[in-house]
Amino acid sequence: MDIILKRYKTERKELIHILHEVQKEYGYIPVESVSAISKYLRISESEIFGILTFYKAFTLEPRGKHHITICMGTACHIRGAPKILEEVQRQLGIDAGETTPDRMFSLETVNCLGCCAIGPVAVIDGNYYSNITTKKINSIIKEYKKIE
Amino acid sequence: MKIIIDKKEIIAENNKTILDIARENDIYIPSLCNHSKLSPYGACRLCIVEIKGRKGYFPSCSIFPEEGMNIKTDSPKLKRLRRNILELILLEHPNACLICGEKENCDEYKSTIRKVSEVTGCVLCPSNGTCELQEVVNALNLKSIRFPSLYRDSEIRKNDPFFDRNYNLCILCGRCVRVCHEIRGVSVLSFVYRGSKTTIGTVLDWNLHELGCQFCGACVDVCPTGALTEKSKKYEQSPDRKERTICGICSMGCELEVEIRNGRILSCYPRKDGPVNEGQACVRGRFALKEIVCHPKRIHYPLIRKKKKLEEVSWDEAIDFIAEKLKTYKGSQVACILSSQVSCEDSYVFQKFANNVLKTKNIGTIAANPDLERFSQKSDCELMSNFRIRDISKAKVIFLIDSNVSVSNPIIWIEILKAVSNGAKLVVIDSLRWPYSRQATICLQIKPGTESYLFALIAKLLLGEEQEENFPNTEYFNFYREFLSKIQMSEALEAIGIEEKEAKKTAEILNEDGLKYFIFGSGFTQYSWGISNLTSLWNLSLQTQARVIPLTFESNLKGVLQTSRPFSAMKKDFAEIYKIISDGKIKALYSNGPIPLYSKKSIEFIVVQDSFMNENLMVADAVLPASTFLETEGTFVNVEGRIQKFNKVIDPLGESRPDWWIVAQLGKRMRGKGFDYKKPSEIMAEIKRKIPEFKNVSYNQLKKGIEIFINHKETGEKREEKLTPLKLPPLLMDINEEYPFILLFEYNSDIYRGFVLNREIKGMKLIRNSRWIQINTEDAKKLELTDGESIVVESELRRFKGYVRISEVVPSGIVLASFLSNEEKDFSAAHMMFFSGLKTLPIKIKREC
Numbered sequence: 001m002d003i004i005l006k007r008y009k010t011e012r013k014e015l016i017h018i019l020h021e022v023q024k025e026y027g028y029i030p031v032e033s034v035s036a037i038s039k040y041l042r043i044s045e046s047e048i049f050g051i052l053t054f055y056k057a058f059t060l061e062p063r064g065k066h067h068i069t070i071c072m073g074t075a076c077h078i079r080g081a082p083k084i085l086e087e088v089q090r091q092l093g094i095d096a097g098e099t100t101p102d103r104m105f106s107l108e109t110v111n112c113l114g115c116c117a118i119g120p121v122a123v124i125d126g127n128y129y130s131n132i133t134t135k136k137i138n139s140i141i142k143e144y145k146k147i148e
Numbered sequence: 149m150k151i152i153i154d155k156k157e158i159i160a161e162n163n164k165t166i167l168d169i170a171r172e173n174d175i176y177i178p179s180l181c182n183h184s185k186l187s188p189y190g191a192c193r194l195c196i197v198e199i200k201g202r203k204g205y206f207p208s209c210s211i212f213p214e215e216g217m218n219i220k221t222d223s224p225k226l227k228r229l230r231r232n233i234l235e236l237i238l239l240e241h242p243n244a245c246l247i248c249g250e251k252e253n254c255d256e257y258k259s260t261i262r263k264v265s266e267v268t269g270c271v272l273c274p275s276n277g278t279c280e281l282q283e284v285v286n287a288l289n290l291k292s293i294r295f296p297s298l299y300r301d302s303e304i305r306k307n308d309p310f311f312d313r314n315y316n317l318c319i320l321c322g323r324c325v326r327v328c329h330e331i332r333g334v335s336v337l338s339f340v341y342r343g344s345k346t347t348i349g350t351v352l353d354w355n356l357h358e359l360g361c362q363f364c365g366a367c368v369d370v371c372p373t374g375a376l377t378e379k380s381k382k383y384e385q386s387p388d389r390k391e392r393t394i395c396g397i398c399s400m401g402c403e404l405e406v407e408i409r410n411g412r413i414l415s416c417y418p419r420k421d422g423p424v425n426e427g428q429a430c431v432r433g434r435f436a437l438k439e440i441v442c443h444p445k446r447i448h449y450p451l452i453r454k455k456k457k458l459e460e461v462s463w464d465e466a467i468d469f470i471a472e473k474l475k476t477y478k479g480s481q482v483a484c485i486l487s488s489q490v491s492c493e494d495s496y497v498f499q500k501f502a503n504n505v506l507k508t509k510n511i512g513t514i515a516a517n518p519d520l521e522r523f524s525q526k527s528d529c530e531l532m533s534n535f536r537i538r539d540i541s542k543a544k545v546i547f548l549i550d551s552n553v554s555v556s557n558p559i560i561w562i563e564i565l566k567a568v569s570n571g572a573k574l575v576v577i578d579s580l581r582w583p584y585s586r587q588a589t590i591c592l593q594i595k596p597g598t599e600s601y602l603f604a605l606i607a608k609l610l611l612g613e614e615q616e617e618n619f620p621n622t623e624y625f626n627f628y629r630e631f632l633s634k635i636q637m638s639e640a641l642e643a644i645g646i647e648e649k650e651a652k653k654t655a656e657i658l659n660e661d662g663l664k665y666f667i668f669g670s671g672f673t674q675y676s677w678g679i680s681n682l683t684s685l686w687n688l689s690l691q692t693q694a695r696v697i698p699l700t701f702e703s704n705l706k707g708v709l710q711t712s713r714p715f716s717a718m719k720k721d722f723a724e725i726y727k728i729i730s731d732g733k734i735k736a737l738y739s740n741g742p743i744p745l746y747s748k749k750s751i752e753f754i755v756v757q758d759s760f761m762n763e764n765l766m767v768a769d770a771v772l773p774a775s776t777f778l779e780t781e782g783t784f785v786n787v788e789g790r791i792q793k794f795n796k797v798i799d800p801l802g803e804s805r806p807d808w809w810i811v812a813q814l815g816k817r818m819r820g821k822g823f824d825y826k827k828p829s830e831i832m833a834e835i836k837r838k839i840p841e842f843k844n845v846s847y848n849q850l851k852k853g854i855e856i857f858i859n860h861k862e863t864g865e866k867r868e869e870k871l872t873p874l875k876l877p878p879l880l881m882d883i884n885e886e887y888p889f890i891l892l893f894e895y896n897s898d899i900y901r902g903f904v905l906n907r908e909i910k911g912m913k914l915i916r917n918s919r920w921i922q923i924n925t926e927d928a929k930k931l932e933l934t935d936g937e938s939i940v941v942e943s944e945l946r947r948f949k950g951y952v953r954i955s956e957v958v959p960s961g962i963v964l965a966s967f968l969s970n971e972e973k974d975f976s977a978a979h980m981m982f983f984s985g986l987k988t989l990p991i992k993i994k995r996e997c
């Protein structure tokens with residue numbers, strides 16, 4: 001943590017950059033780092049927390065080994081994304097923004113991935129899956145479970 | 149400039165918002181997120197107006213006037229829009245009561261049912277009747293809401309002391325966030341999460357007390373709804389009267405509004421028009437005061453010791469008993485301790501009694517800054533000086549030295565913060581790192597006791613020939629220059645524990661133009677090296693033309709010192725009284741403040757005049773119940789010399805009586821002359837005649853709000869007398885393997901007479917327990933100590949107990965305890981400090997077994 005901080009000036013405007021780097025480094029923002037940043041930048045912990053919970057790019061929990069993103073943008077929404085989200089939530093037993101207790105899967109929603117034509121869209125570990133249905137996503141997740 | 153609002157021509161100032169201008173001209177624009185003391189936020193959009201020639205609607209709270217602007221604050225279209233907005237705000241708010249046709253009947257018949265855990269409508273809400281949301285709904289005449297309600301189901305946050313947070317009632321106006329950030333500088337509240345999940349909160353919803361909240365109550369006071377409410381108020385009915393008075397706990401002198409029902413205090417609020425506090429206060433006045441006044445430890449009846457036991461007696465019997473006893477002692481055998489939290493009138497009568505009747509010269513006051521008086525007299529510089537709290541915000545440079553200012557002098561801190569947001573540079577100099585130092589431009593964490601080295605070093609860096617004229621005479625200047633020439637940069641830096649660039653930066657800042665203040669707290673003067681500190685600071689202030697502000701703590705220290713003028717009695721501080729008593733010459737002690745218990749020694753007879761049961765009573769032979777400042781009237785002189793009148797708000801509890809009354813009775817009984825006072829105004833009339841500083845004081849004028857100050861000579865005035873030669877104290881870090889820590893202490897400013905707020909009041913204990921011993925995180929880890937554990941601090945000769953508080957305030961190697969003159973011996977750091985001659989001590993820490 002100290003190594004990360006030392007690369008930045010002790011100025012307020014560095015906050016976002018630091019948070020990005022922490023997220024990259026750890027895969028999430030550990031709470032201890034909030035205290036460390038607070039001391040370094042001399043911004044209150046609550047303020048930092050407010051900012052980091054405002055941006056979707058930051059997560060407070062470690063992500064799962066496999067990270068699932070489901071698009072809830074307008075186009076995907078119309079084409080049945082809510083159903084798909086429901087299905088994944090049922091399958092994994094977690095809500096969007098959460099991680100399974102065994103740290104295998106984490107789930108997140110976004111608003112439009114910029115490929116509306118092939119919606120509904122899901123992204124798992126960087127792989128895009130297009131035109132998905134509940135059935136299709138079901139079997140995809142099963143595949144991932146099998147690998148493990 | 150001229151603008152037009154609703155066809156009315158108005159002369160407007162360009163630094164005020166349209167909303168403020170409208171308000172000043174009695175034009176109503178509904179608003180919710182705006183607050184006159186906070187920055188414009190523009191979130192609720194209720195305050196929208198139309199501007200001729202411009203398309204759209206503009207939030208009047210966030211726009212400023214331009215020449216000729218023509219504004220319309222009301223139109224059918226605006227009405228409709230506002231109602232829409234309000235409907236959306238109310239969507240997630242319990243709204244049934246707001247639009248209920250039965251409302252009026254309901255208010256009449258169900259005016260007291262607030263004792264519920266969940267607020268589902270106004271009739272169950274503690275804010276009913278004072279709620280701004282209600283007001284706006286009424287003003288907009290909203291009768292129905294078209295959308296289905298949404299229930300947030302947010303758990304009520306009840307784990308903090310003094311107030312609860314119910315975010316089901318929150319309208320996200322952000323006032324609490326802004327007041328905490330902008331005005332108090334604490335920033336523990338923040339908007340968290342986003343979109344429909346947005347709420348007000350803290351890091352992972354931690355409790356406020358874990359995050360440095362000071363429970364000043366500012367957020368509660370600005371909240372327009374019932375989301376933030378004082379815990380104890382939830383169960384109360386509405387007040388039947390409201391009275392204004394002055395808070396008598398600390399030296400700020402906040403004006404409070406006290407709500408009362410059936411002679412009982414419901415709540416104390418800071419008044420927006422309070423000349424010192426302007427709507428702000430602190431935990432002591434806002435929340436604790438109510439608990440203090442009717443605390444179970446209040447003494448209700450006079451007590452005298454009969455056969456080893458204190459027994460209730462009548463006033464007559466008590467006065468007779470004490471008068472008879474006191475008569476048997478010579479003046480030199482009697483000592484008096486005068487609380488600095490009693491009124492000028494009380495203090496005057498007390499000193500008159502001590503001087504004329506008891507004929508003693510041993511009178512001491514309890515104050516955190518003993519050296520200050522001595523220094524002021526010796527050097528003929530009035531350090532207890534002229535300044536106005538409000539001027540601090542105009543400063544360009546502020547040095548804040550050895551002070552936990554945001555806790556001990558909250559209003560001063562608010563002004564400092566104003567200066568900082570206006571661009572002032574704040575230099576914090578302290579061996580401790582208080583949470584507020586986050587706001588500092590530069591923070592010099594020096595080694596304990598090296599303040600004078602630092603000032604000498606800065607003086608050397610800045611010294612120039614042209615500064616000669618700032619000094620009283622050439623001789624003085626030459627002497628000073630020569631002294632500074634002997635300071636070695638590298639040695640000094642090493643001693644102070646800072647880097648060269650920090651020292652240079654500090655000097656640079658001090659060299660800037662504009663108003664400069666040196667503000668110091670108790671830590672600056674309380675140790676044995678206090679005089680060196682004062683001398684070096686005073687010299688630096690001459691050199692750089694900075695103004696010096698010594699912070700005082702107790703509500704009426706200035707008044708007590710001033711009212712001692714007509715009497716020849718010596719002014720002694722606690723350490724001196726302690727010494728006199730220890731020497732064994734004193735046979736009788738009369739105190740209306742705390743007593744240094746551990747020095748009872750040869751004393752035969754002790755009279756305690758106080759409002760609260762405390763350790764003092766164990767040794768007392770007679771106890772006289774004094775009323776608190778809410779039960780009588782009189783005047784206080786605050787830290788800036790402002791004389792303020794406090795009023796009787798409730799009747800004295802039990803048989804308690806005002807201090808002046810008690811002492812006057814004794815005076816009369818002992819055949820003293822001039823004790824026939826019937827009311828405090830008669831005493832003030834006498835003070836006016838005797839003490840020129842008070843000649844302008846009149847209760848009537850004060851009541852009318854006329855500002856009266858006690859003035860001294862101008863600060864910065866050239867003095868004839870030469871200052872003590874600047875001498876640097878020896879350095880102090882004489883720790884060794886056996887005693888590896890240095891003990892520092894902090895003056896406990898959470899006291900009211902014999903009552904220790906942060907020991908007796910649960911909520912205060914949670915945020916700053918007087919028995920905490922603060923230890924750095926690293927050190928605690930090494931010693932495997934955890935928060936709250938009982939430990940013993942041992943010096944070579946003494947020991948005391950306390951509880952571990954792991955904290956960032958202290959650097960590694962330093963341990964901090966609270967200084968309380970009447971603490972039980974087992975827990976008393978003061979005892980150890982007195983014994984050591986107020987030097988820092990090498991100590992060790994042991995777990996209590």
Ligand code: SF4
Pocket residue numbers: 241242245246267268269270271273274275276277279280281282317372373374375
């Ligand atoms: S906050 Fe105001 S509007 Fe809401 S329930 Fe309480 S009194 Fe009624």
Ligand code: SF4
Pocket residue numbers: 327328332334335336337356360361362363364365366367368
């Ligand atoms: S009580 Fe004071 S410090 Fe605490 S959250 Fe409210 S405004 Fe901030």
Ligand code: SF4
Pocket residue numbers: 317318319320321322323324325348367370371372373375376
């Ligand atoms: S808690 Fe009160 S002041 Fe804070 S945002 Fe909610 S309604 Fe506004």
Ligand code: SF4
Pocket residue numbers: 395396397398399400401402425429430431432433434557558559
């Ligand atoms: S204790 Fe001091 S700051 Fe707090 S309310 Fe009273 S006068 Fe104001």
Ligand code: FES
Pocket residue numbers: 071072073074075076077111112113114115116117119120121
């Ligand atoms: S809406 Fe899903 S990709 Fe655009």
Ligand code: FES
Pocket residue numbers: 178179180181182189190191192193194195196207208209210
């Ligand atoms: S008061 Fe202007 S936007 Fe809320």
